[in-house]
Amino acid sequence: MANDDYLPSSTVLCFENFKDASLYFDRVLPLNMGRMRGDSAVGDILVGYPEEVPSAALSHLIDGIEGNTVTYSHATRVMEFTTNRWVEFAKEVEPYARLWSPDPRHSTDDDVRNQYHKLQEAYFADASISGITPIREAFRRYAKGLGFDRFCVNVPSATGTGGSQSDPSITLSKLNLIDSSQAEWRQIIELRKDIESHRKLARLRLFIHKNYVDCSFAFIEDDLSQRIEEYERVTKKFGLKTTLSSLSLLLDAKALQASVGAGLVVGLFGGPLVGLSAAAAIEIGKVAVNIAERHHDLKDWQSGHELAFIFDTKKALS
Incomplete structure (x- = not known):
């Protein structure tokens, strides 16, 4: 890849591993936000599937503004995002997978899981149905509707599509170099706000671009x-x-x-x-x-x- 093609994305549409993605991308947009519940232990509303994200953290992932769990000033933004932009997206991809239901009480965990897998499979296959918006075009509209013309999609590692990626952040987020699974969202948000951390991430992205163009995922991982x-x-x-x-x-x-x-x-x-x-x-x-x-x-x-x-x-x- 020529240096002129080095345009790392700052926005990712994320199927899973939201914490990992949040370390390498400025904006992380979950693809399934059809679930929402309050949690007194967390002191916040948990949103999304397959991983629940506190709405204060989700606010920072979406627009860079951390939510306030005292005044809940962020709740309106998160709710608006969920009920408007995301529901529009969910309705558009409904021919491929039913992510949204007028009454979530009638859907089981198995139903949600199966539909989410259908969405993944449709995306991987670049599916299209006559007279219906092609699946990847629906993804593009979803991101563009939120003001992001340039974005990438972080696919699950289990799909076996972890080979060389044009975007360094995608490669990094799939390498599991940092175990974020046990990290608190508070820790992750603090890292995302740190200017020096951003500088080091930019240097790391450039290093990946310079050294691993056209290399296999296995080679990158071992090296x-x-x-x-x-x-x-x-x-x-x-x-x-x-x-x-x-x-x-x-x-x-x-x-x-x-x-x-x-x-x-x-x-x-x-x-x-x-x-x-x-x-x-x-x-x-x-x-x-x-x-x-x-x-x-x-x-x-x-x-x-x-x-x-x-x-x-x-x-x-x-």
Whole structure:
């Protein structure tokens, strides 16, 4: 792919794995929002299928504005989105899969699951019915109706369509490099709002584009795993070298001689114990400076690493 074709999407229509998608995309639009229920434990309304998203978080995924669970000022936006845009989409794809029902009480979990699988299968097959909007055109209208001309669709990993993707964020979201399953939505929203995290994600996307064009998904997965292992190995080695260097500095023969000499000179005025303490403080100060300098170098290297977004996000969600 030429560099002129590098136009990563910021919006994804998402079949599943909403948390993973929310790490790599600015806007995440669930494709099944036909379910909604209150949860006192969460203190919010849970929306969607197959994964329920708190409406405060869903608000941030849709338009970038986090909901307020005290005033529920976001609820109107989420409800409007669900009852208007999404219902229009659900009605348009009804010939392919029945996502929307006037009375959800009459639908079982099996019914919902089967219909959602039908939607997936129709999309994969690029299905069309005479006189009816083609399935992928319905997806396009759904995104465009919300103001997104450029978007991509994140398909479930189980479909086996995880090969090389033109959009780096799609590739990243399918690699499972970051386990977000146990993360709280609060943690994810904070990451999404962090400017430095966005910069590191942009660098990671560019790295994926430059290094893995036309590569198989298996190759990308193995190569990134190797790079991650190398990063961890270098980090550990850097820490060990810093420790050994500091010990070497402290135990250096010349440094010890200087310490003793300084201690004797100062001892003439303040006694030998005071003198030795002052001399030792000088050497310990040198060690502290050495450690600080090396620690700073390590932090610079880690922050500028192509995969920094992965490591920092793992740490933030742990």
